[in-house]
Amino acid sequence: MAEYLIKNGFVYDPVLGINGDKTDVAVKDGKMVETSALSNPAEIDASGMTVMAAAVDIHAHVAGPKVCVGRNFRPEDKLFRATPQAGIKRMEGGFSVPTVLKTGYDYARMGFGFVMEAAMPPLYARHVHEEIRDTPIIDEAALPVFGNNWFVLEYLKNQEIENTAAYIAWLLRMTRGFGVKNVNPGGTEAWGWGLNCPTVNDPVPYFDITPAQIVRGLIEANEFLGLPHCMHVHANSLGQPGNYTVTLDTLKQAEGIKARNEFGRDQVLHHTHLQFHSYGGESYASKSFESKSKEVADYINARDNITFDLGVVTLDETTTMTADGPFEHHLTELNHLKWVNTDVELETAAGVVPYIYSPKTFIAGAQWAIGIELGLFAKDPMRTFITTDHPNAGPFIRYPRVYKWLMSKAAREDMLDNVLKYGNTVRDRCYIGEIDREITLFELAQMTRAGPAKALGLAGMFGSLKPGMEGDVAVYPYNPETSGDPEDIERAFSHAQYLIKGGDVVVREGQVVSNGNKRTFWVDCKVNENPQVERDVAEKFKRYYSVNLANYEVYAHHYVPNPYVIEVDATQ
Amino acid sequence: MATVTLKPIKVPDLRLEADNIKPDAFAGKKAAEIADLHVFCGNTRYSLGEFFEVTGEGGATAAETEVVIDGDVSRVKYIGMKMTAGSVLVKGNADMYVGAWMEGGTITVNGDADAFAGMGMTGGEINVLGNAGNYLGAAYRGDWRGMQGGVIRVVGDAGSDIGTFMRGGEIIVNGNVDVHVGTHQEGGTIIVKGDARSKVGGQMVEGDIYVFGDIEVMMPGFQHIGDVDIEVDGVSGRFACYKGDMGERHPRRKGETIYGKLYLKY
C-alpha cells in the first residue's frame, strides 16, 4: 500500500501536544507511522499550510428516512444547485438536504473522516444504512433512538437497568447501531396523545415515567454496558424560551455517575445542539427573550462527566428534521411552511419543516449569538464540539464559517454591526458583545478532532496523527503565520488542499479524486442471556409491530457491506 | 436600443435549454460572441449558433438590448429566464419556462407559451398573444414562492394551476382557464375574463381573484360577503364578493383578519 510524507506543514495535534510546529507527518499502509518507518514515500508539500488529523462530526442528520423526506419534499433545495458528474465524481445536488454523494464529497472537501448520523429510527435502520452505504469516502455510524421506545419506558419505569441494557445491546445488533440517542425523552411518545413533556418532571401518558427517569436510566444502562459512546441527549423543550432550566435539570441527571468503559471516554452524558436549549425569557420577543448560554456553560464547566456540541445557527434557509415530533409541529405553526410528521410505531416519531433563519429577525440573530457564546464560554475544548445540528440550525458545509466566528472577534463584530438587522438588540439580550475570546487553531483541533473522537470512544483511531492511528490527515491552505483576514479561515477550511483517508489520497489540490473506502461502524455488545427481554421482544413483535422479527434486522451483507465492528463484552 | 435577431435554423432533437437567450447575456456582445454562448440539448452542450443564425449585436447594458426571435421556438425552453431588463420578442410559439424568475424588462410571445411561464417572477412584464400553458406565474415544484411581482397578460386561454403560491403581481387572462387557480395564493391579483372550471382559490390565504365569466364548481371554503360595483382592468360592473378559503389560516393585521377575496362578475 501507499506511503505518504506530508512535509513542512504547521501541525496541530492536541493529543501529541503539537501546537503549530513545522513538522513532517507520515502515513503508511493506511495508518499513521513515524517518519522513519517510510521507505519510498510520495511527498506532499504542505509548506505554508495547516495540517491536522481528519475531523470528526459527532452529530449530523445525513442519512435515513427523515433526511430522505427532506430531499423528496424540497425539490427547491436542489434548484440551480446541481453539479454534473466529473471525473470519478457522480452528480451532486442540494444544499440543506444534499444527496448522499454530495454529503460524502462535501465532508471530504472540508477534511472530515468520520460522521455520526445522530438519529436512527430502529424500524427504518435499513434505510439509514442504505444511505450510509451510498455516501462515499467518510466513515459513518448511526445512533438509534431510545428515549421514547416502549421497551425502554416499561423497563425504566420498574428501574430494570439490566433489562434496559440487554434490550439496548440487542437493538444495537439488530440495527447495526453505535450508541444510545435520546430525543425529547418521553415527549415524542406523549406527542402520540397530542401532548408533550415540557419539563423533566412531566410524566409520559400511559407509561407514567418522567423524562428525568428516562435520562438517568439510559445513562445507567449505557454505563452498565460500557459502550464506546455515552447517552446522547436532546433534552425536552428544545427551542422554547426559558428552557435553560429544563436543560440544567437534564444535565443534573448525570450527577454522581462515573464513566465505565474501556475506550478512554470520560463523560456519561453528551448534550447535543445545546444552543437550542439555552434560552431565557418567556417569548421570542426581544423584550423577553435572552441568552442563558453562560448559566448552562458554567454548569458544564464545573463538571467533568458532560460533553456537548453547539448547534450554531448559520442564518441560512434550511430544512429542520428531528425525532422531536411536537417541536416540528410548533415550527410549522410558526412559519406556515410545509410539514411532514411520521409516527414510528413503538419506537419514535419524526417531523420535517423548512425554516429560514433570517438575519432580519431578532430571534435568528439571538440564536446565532447563543451558539457562538457556548463555544466561547466553554472552558474545556476537549468537551465542546462544533456542530450545526445539520441541517437543523444550518447545513454542515457552514462549519468553516462557524470556525471563523469562533476564531475572530472581528468577524463577530461584523455580524453584529453589518449583517444582523437587530445587532444591537442581540448585544443587549445576549452575551456575545462582551466576549473577547478567540478560539485558537489548537483549540479548533480539540473541538473538531481530538475531543469528538474521545467522546465517541474512538480516540484510539481518530482525532490525532499519533503513530498507530488511522491514516486520516487533512491539509488546509491556511498559513497561521501570514493569514490575518478572518475570511481566510472560512475559505481554507471549506476546501482542504489534501485529505488522506484510510491511507489513500481522496482530495488532491482541493478536488475529490477518489470515492474512498467508506466503512460503517457499529457496536456489537455481548450481554448475558436474558429470557425476559427475549420474551418481551417476541411478544411485542407479535402483538404490535407491522413487520415480523425476521424482517427487522439489518443484514450486514447487503446493508453494511464494509463494516467496522467494535466489540464490547458486558457479560461480567 | 440595439437589436439581436435569432433566426432558428435547426430544430433540436430534444428540447433545447437556452437560459442564455436574454438581454443580460447578450449585452455588450457581438454576434459571433452571442453565437458562442452555450445551450444544452439533453446532457450535451452546444453553442447557440448551431441552432440560430445570429445577427446584430447587444447594447451596452441589458436595458439597451432587444432580442428578437424570428421564428418558432416551441422546442426551446428558458427564454428570458432571470432577465432583469431589456426586451425579448418571440415571433412564434415558445416552450416552457418563458421569463421564469424574471426580475425586469418585457417579454412578448406572439404565439403560445408553454407551461411555467413567469414562474417565480419578481418583476417585469410578459405578454402572451396566443395561449399560455399550465403553471403560469406559479411556484417551482415544492417552493412556496410563486410569482411575486410584475405583470403577465395572456390574450388567449391559460391552462391549469395558474398563480399557485402567488404572492404578488398580476396575472390577466382574457380567455378561459383550467382547474386550480391561485392555489395557496398569499397575495397579488388574478383576473380571468372568461370562465374558470373549478378549484378557484383553494387554500387561498390572501390576495384577489376576479372571474368575469362562470366558475363551473365553486370551492366550498368561500363565503359570500356582499356585492360591489368596481372597475377591473378597464371593465366596470357588479361583482359578488366572497372571502376565503375559510379552511385555511389567515393572518391578522391592525386588529383585522385578512382573507383571500374572490370576485365573480354578474
Ligand SMILES: [Zn+2]
Ligand atoms: Zn440533531
